[in-house]
Amino acid sequence: MANIYTAALMEHNAHPDYKYDMEGATDEHEGVNPSCGDEMVLKLRIEDGVIEEAAFTGHGCAVSQASADMMADLVTGETVEEARRLCGLFMKMVKGETLTDEEKEDLDEAAQLESISHMPARVKCAELGWRTLSEIIGE
Secondary structure (H helix, E strand, O other): OOOOOOHHHHHHHHOOOOEOOOOOOOEEEEEEEOOOOEEEEEEEEEEOOEEEEEEEEEEOOHHHHHHHHHHHHHHOOOEHHHHHHHHHHHHHHHOOOOOOHHHHHHHHHHHHHHHHHHOHHHHHHHHHHHHHHHHHHOO
16 A cells, blocks of 8 residues: 655645635635545635636645645646646546546646545545535536
């Protein structure tokens, strides 16, 4: 079994760049993982179809917090359409579906969470930020 606590996960959990209360958000949504109590509020500033800023507040395990920070980093500066595509790729990956090398490259550091697919109890943790984003931007 692969170790899910990679250097990237630990770094994003210890020093999240996108965990703050954003001013001037155009969209926000609360995400909750009732099975473990993780919760967050994801805020986006979308202008002309581009996610100009993404930030979250809340609390949860290292996996949910690091995954949300990776997600916010990945989608900042991307179009809403591209963010939808990246959400879809991430959800497929953590559910155990195989991604191409190019798709994994598109997910950048978030691809390092692939081994979570082998730990069903942790999948919902990894998905929390991504699911919350998906609820804001629609699938």
